[in-house]
Amino acid sequence: MAVSNRWRFTMTPTRYVLMVLGLVGVLLMVYRLVFGLGSSTNLNDEWPWGLWIGFDVLTGVALAGGGYSTALLVHIMGIKKFSPIARSAMLTSLIGYLLVMAGLFMDIGRWFNFWRPFVSWGYHSVLFEVFWCVSLYTMIQLLEFGEVATEKVQKRWHGFFKKIMPVLLIIGVLLPTLHQSSLGSLYVMEVGKLYPLWWSMLLPIFFLMSSFFVGPAMVTVETMLGARAHGHRPDLGVLQSLIKVSGYMMLVYLALKVGDLVYRGATGLVFTGNMEGNMFLLEMLIGVIIPIIICFTPKLRNSVGGLVTFGVLVVAGVIINRMNVVFTGMADFMGGAYFPSVIEWLVSIGLLAIGVLGYLFIVENFNVLPKHKHEHSHAPTPNVVVKGKKAVKYSA
Amino acid sequence: MSKGVLVDITRCVGCGSCEVACKMWNNLQYKQSVQDQGSGLDAENWTVVNRVETEKDNEPVWRFVKYQCLHCEEPACVSACFSKAIRKTKDGPVVYDVNLCVGCRYCMLVCPFNVPKYEWDKTFPQVRKCQMCADRVHAGESPACVGVCPAGALTYGERNNLLAMAKEKINGDSRYIKHVYGEKEAGGTSWLYISDIPFETLGFRTNITTTPLPHYTESILGLTPAVGLGWGALLTGMYVYNRRRNEINREEKKPGKK
Ligand code: SF4
Ligand code: SF4
Numbered sequence: 001m002a003v004s005n006r007w008r009f010t011m012t013p014t015r016y017v018l019m020v021l022g023l024v025g026v027l028l029m030v031y032r033l034v035f036g037l038g039s040s041t042n043l044n045d046e047w048p049w050g051l052w053i054g055f056d057v058l059t060g061v062a063l064a065g066g067g068y069s070t071a072l073l074v075h076i077m078g079i080k081k082f083s084p085i086a087r088s089a090m091l092t093s094l095i096g097y098l099l100v101m102a103g104l105f106m107d108i109g110r111w112f113n114f115w116r117p118f119v120s121w122g123y124h125s126v127l128f129e130v131f132w133c134v135s136l137y138t139m140i141q142l143l144e145f146g147e148v149a150t151e152k153v154q155k156r157w158h159g160f161f162k163k164i165m166p167v168l169l170i171i172g173v174l175l176p177t178l179h180q181s182s183l184g185s186l187y188v189m190e191v192g193k194l195y196p197l198w199w200s201m202l203l204p205i206f207f208l209m210s211s212f213f214v215g216p217a218m219v220t221v222e223t224m225l226g227a228r229a230h231g232h233r234p235d236l237g238v239l240q241s242l243i244k245v246s247g248y249m250m251l252v253y254l255a256l257k258v259g260d261l262v263y264r265g266a267t268g269l270v271f272t273g274n275m276e277g278n279m280f281l282l283e284m285l286i287g288v289i290i291p292i293i294i295c296f297t298p299k300l301r302n303s304v305g306g307l308v309t310f311g312v313l314v315v316a317g318v319i320i321n322r323m324n325v326v327f328t329g330m331a332d333f334m335g336g337a338y339f340p341s342v343i344e345w346l347v348s349i350g351l352l353a354i355g356v357l358g359y360l361f362i363v364e365n366f367n368v369l370p371k372h373k374h375e376h377s378h379a380p381t382p383n384v385v386v387k388g389k390k391a392v393k394y395s396a
Numbered sequence: 397m398s399k400g401v402l403v404d405i406t407r408c409v410g411c412g413s414c415e416v417a418c419k420m421w422n423n424l425q426y427k428q429s430v431q432d433q434g435s436g437l438d439a440e441n442w443t444v445v446n447r448v449e450t451e452k453d454n455e456p457v458w459r460f461v462k463y464q465c466l467h468c469e470e471p472a473c474v475s476a477c478f479s480k481a482i483r484k485t486k487d488g489p490v491v492y493d494v495n496l497c498v499g500c501r502y503c504m505l506v507c508p509f510n511v512p513k514y515e516w517d518k519t520f521p522q523v524r525k526c527q528m529c530a531d532r533v534h535a536g537e538s539p540a541c542v543g544v545c546p547a548g549a550l551t552y553g554e555r556n557n558l559l560a561m562a563k564e565k566i567n568g569d570s571r572y573i574k575h576v577y578g579e580k581e582a583g584g585t586s587w588l589y590i591s592d593i594p595f596e597t598l599g600f601r602t603n604i605t606t607t608p609l610p611h612y613t614e615s616i617l618g619l620t621p622a623v624g625l626g627w628g629a630l631l632t633g634m635y636v637y638n639r640r641r642n643e644i645n646r647e648e649k650k651p652g653k654k
Contacts, residue, residue: 045504076631189612
C-alpha cells in the first residue's frame, strides 16, 4: 500500500496553538498528581465527581463510540459501503479511549493504587465492569491499530495482525456494548437522588443506544472537518446512509424515553419550567428531535449543511445528556456548589488538544483516510494547498 | 449476630460528649467548624450532633440529632466499591481499608445517607467515615460514643433486640412518632432512631427506597454474562456468515468462471 516510509508532521498555526495547550495541560496534570485533587480542583464533599469524570470519562466514552458502531457495521455486518470511513472512525475511538484513561487517571485520588481492581475484585460493583471493559477495550483497540501501524513500521508483523483481526473485532464490539451500558448503570444506584427525568432502570439501555447513534454523528463531523482541512470533497453518499442508521436508532430511543416517562408517571415533570425540565427539553429537542427531522427529510439530509447540523446537534445532545445526568439531575440532592476550576478546564482542554494532534499525526503518516487522498502521498508536494486541489480534482 | 445502636432522640441533651469520645478514640482533629447546614460530617468529624429548632404542640423546642454512618445492612458503598476497600464485618460495622482504595469516590456518590467524606487537602486522600469502632465492637465492647453518653440516648446491642425495644417504646408512649428510622430505610441499617418529632423535620432523608440499593445494580449486573455470551455468539455468527458470503461473491466474480 502507498504508505511512505518518511515521517511527516506539517506545522500550522493551529497546531502550534494545540501544542501549547497540550503542554500546559501536561504541566498541570503533573501539578495535580503531586499536590492532590483538593488543590487543583473545585471538587468537595457535596460534589465528589466533577468535570473530569462527567466530561472526560462519561461523555468521552460515549463520543468514542463511533469506533465500535462502525466496526459493527463494516466488519461484522459486512456493509461494504461504509468501509472508507472505518479506519478513521476506529482511530478516533482509540484516541478517545486513551484520553478517557488519562482523564480517569487524573481523577482517582490514590493513583498509585490504580491497579487494585485488577487483583482485588469488587465484582459486585458496576464500576468494576466499567474499569475492566474500558482497560481491555483500549488494549484491543491498540492491537487493532496494529494492523494499520504494521503497514509502515515493523512490517513483518503485519500478517500476524491481519490474522488476529477477526477475534479482535468481535471482542472489540462486544466490550463497548457492555461498558457503554454499565456507565448508565452507575447512576441506577442514585435511586431517589437523580432527578426522575433521568433516573430509570433503563439508564443502561439509554446510555448504550445514545453511544451507538452518536457514532455516525461523530464520524460525520470528523469527516467534514477533515475534508475542510485537507481540501477534498467528502463522500456525502456514505455519510447520508450512515446517519440513517443513527436516525432509526434515535426513533427507537425517543419512543423508549417517552414510554419510560409515561410508565414512571414522570411526564408532568417535563413541562414544569424548572431547571431540570428545561434542560431535559433542551437535550431532547437539540439532540434527538431536530436531528430526526433532518435525517428523514431528504432535502436536508442531502445537503452538506444538513449533514453538518445533524452531526453537531447529535454530539451536543449527548454531551448535554451526560452533563444532565452528572450535574443538573444531581444538583437538587447534592446541594452545595461546584464549578470546575481553571486547572480542571485546562487539563481537559489540554487532553483534547493532545488527542487532536495525535490524530493529525497518525492520519498524515499512516493509511487511515480513504485512499484517493493517499495516492499523492508517495510524491509529497510541499505545498498543502496544491495537494488539496489535486485531491479535489481526483475525487470529483 | 449483627450489632447496632438505638438512638432515642427525645433523650439527647446535645452535650457533644459522643463527638469528643469519637475524636479521642479515632485520633481525629478538633476543628472549629460550623455545623448549621446539612449533616456537618467531614473527614475529621465522623459524628456530629446537629441542633434542630422546631415546634411541638405550638411550643418552640430544640432537638439534638446525632448523625454518623448508619452502617447499612446491605450497604450501597460496599457494593459500589470496585476494589473491595469497604466491607461489612460480621459484627455489623461497615469498615474501610485504605490500602485497597483507589480513590474513585463512587462510594460517596452512592451512599443514600450522604456519609463518606474525603480528605480533599491531602495528596493521597482517604475516604473517611464512622467505623462504628469496629475493633471495640469485635472485642465485645460498645462503640466509644455509646459508652460516654450521659443521657442514655444511645443503646448498644443486637440489632434484633434493639428493634424490638424500639417498637415497644414507640408503641407504649404516645409522644413518639410511630416509625423506627433505619428499620427499612435502604433495606435496613444497624443504627436505628426513634423520635417525637417527624424525621423529615429533623433533617433525615425520608423518601429512601426500602429495597437494599445493591439489588438495583445486581439485577442488571446479573444479566451481563448472558448478554455478553449471547451478543458475542451473535457477532461471531454475523461475522462468519458475511465473510463466507463475500468469499462466494468473489469466487463467482472471478474471470474464467461462468
Ligand atoms: S450509611 Fe452510607 S457509608 Fe454508611 S454503610 Fe450505609 S451506604 Fe455505607
Ligand atoms: S473511593 Fe475507595 S473506598 Fe470508595 S468506592 Fe472508590 S475505591 Fe472504594
